[in-house]
Amino acid sequence: MSNTPNSPKNVSPQALRQAIRQGDHKGNTSGFCPGFVQCNVAILPADWANEFLQFCQLNPKPCPLVAMSSQPGQIDMPEIAQGFDIRTDVPSYRIFRDGQFKEEVHDIQEYWRDDLVTFLLGCSFSFEEALLADGLDVRNISQGKNVPMYRSNIACKPAGRFSGDMVVSMRPFKAADAIRAIQICSRFPSVHGAPVHFGDPSLIGINDVHQPDYGDAVDIADDEVPVFWACGVTPQVALEQAKPPFCITHSPGCMVVSDLPNSRLAIM
Template sequence: MKSALSTLLQQTADLRQAIRHKSHTGVTSGLVQGAMQGNVVILPADWANEFLLFCQKNPVSCPLIGVSEVGRYDMPELGHDIDMRHDIPEYYVYRDGVKVESRSDIEDIWQDDMVAFVLGCSFSFENALSQAGLTPRNVEEAVNVSMFETNIETVPAGRFFGNTVVTMRPYTPKDAIRAIQITTRFPKAHGAPLHFGSPQDIGISDLSKPDYGDAVTINDKEVPVFWACGVTPQVAIRNAKPPICITHAPGKMLVTDILDTALAVL
């Protein structure tokens, strides 16, 4: 009989293969619950140190869980047979800070000097929320999580700067307190929320029009709860204007072989 871990590892391998062969191109929220997911930023080596410093100065928005060696597209510390050129459902390609295309793989534009960064993702604590009876609305409705650019400034590092992007999940005030307690245990997946309640206080004017992802239903007596988001680097990339940068498309993450509980502080 297979153990729960071996079953999970088989599921993560199967999902990455489905992504690699383009039979899965959608969001990864709610998939292979129990596996850690990650945001991705890929930069030329001569920009990597500045971006590393940006992550170190902004650990809530950019919690580092993996960095590749220069030119290597595998990430053995995060999973068996990971190929950063193929294992994300959709990539965004930026040139001089402008998103110029999205694509299903980056093999033909991969460079020998590239460095891949993987940042913790709030999808990794969604399983813990669901197990506590607090299933996120985006999981319930099978859509991408709502993401918004805010007026909360990040700490600049070299050429990288910009405002924080957040994810939003609605809860009743009582459930929001429990969600805060649960997610605080996951500092490598953005940890506790940055804000809850009035979206206008952090520069968000309309919850029905997210900057990324999909709008979700907000029921009576629910309040929006906002967590830092790994799309934040994409704002900094627009400002820094590296000659080339590749990221994941919002909501379409790298699914690793690491248990999401490995991110938890017990």
């Protein structure tokens, strides 16, 4: 990322979005712009939008809605960031046709249509800051990796054509730190809230915690337990199953970085 300071803590959301728009940053956004809300992305045709909105409302832990387009074709979202353009300001996008992943791109201007509706969903990167502030080791950040994410067997509530199992993200902690992490994240229901499981991964359908379905594997010490949160990649699974003719999501770990402070999402 050549046009921004070397340390993520020195990068403003506006500077990071500009670097993304210019193609200078194409990777994940974990650890960047602490203090500001990061969002998962789902973009789909207007005739699918109401059902997807209902799916989010019925499944607020994996799909916590932060913002959505006020009308089809809208490319800016001034309520979350000034000068924002959904077509250029995400590091990496995934294109789906009839529920099948087709390609990953860094700009969707050529794919944009006037009937598309954008949904921005809360992201676990926002609560990672609170964990770090409490002195906890967030392993994906300390190891410079994308957070590991897995398909679980935890069923979401269906809405119209949308259904599917929850995707979860994982961070390992010692038992006492895991309890503290649960307490901290309970204050952030708008960004997935408290974990959905900790301990034996097989109980939620994960056969090998060292082989994530998305993101990167991280080290887990012998005295640590894996802790699992609902993850905003969940809508991608629902979209794959619903098979809309066309839709766009973020690539896992590559978020919208907004101008909204995380403090606005916390329950004090």
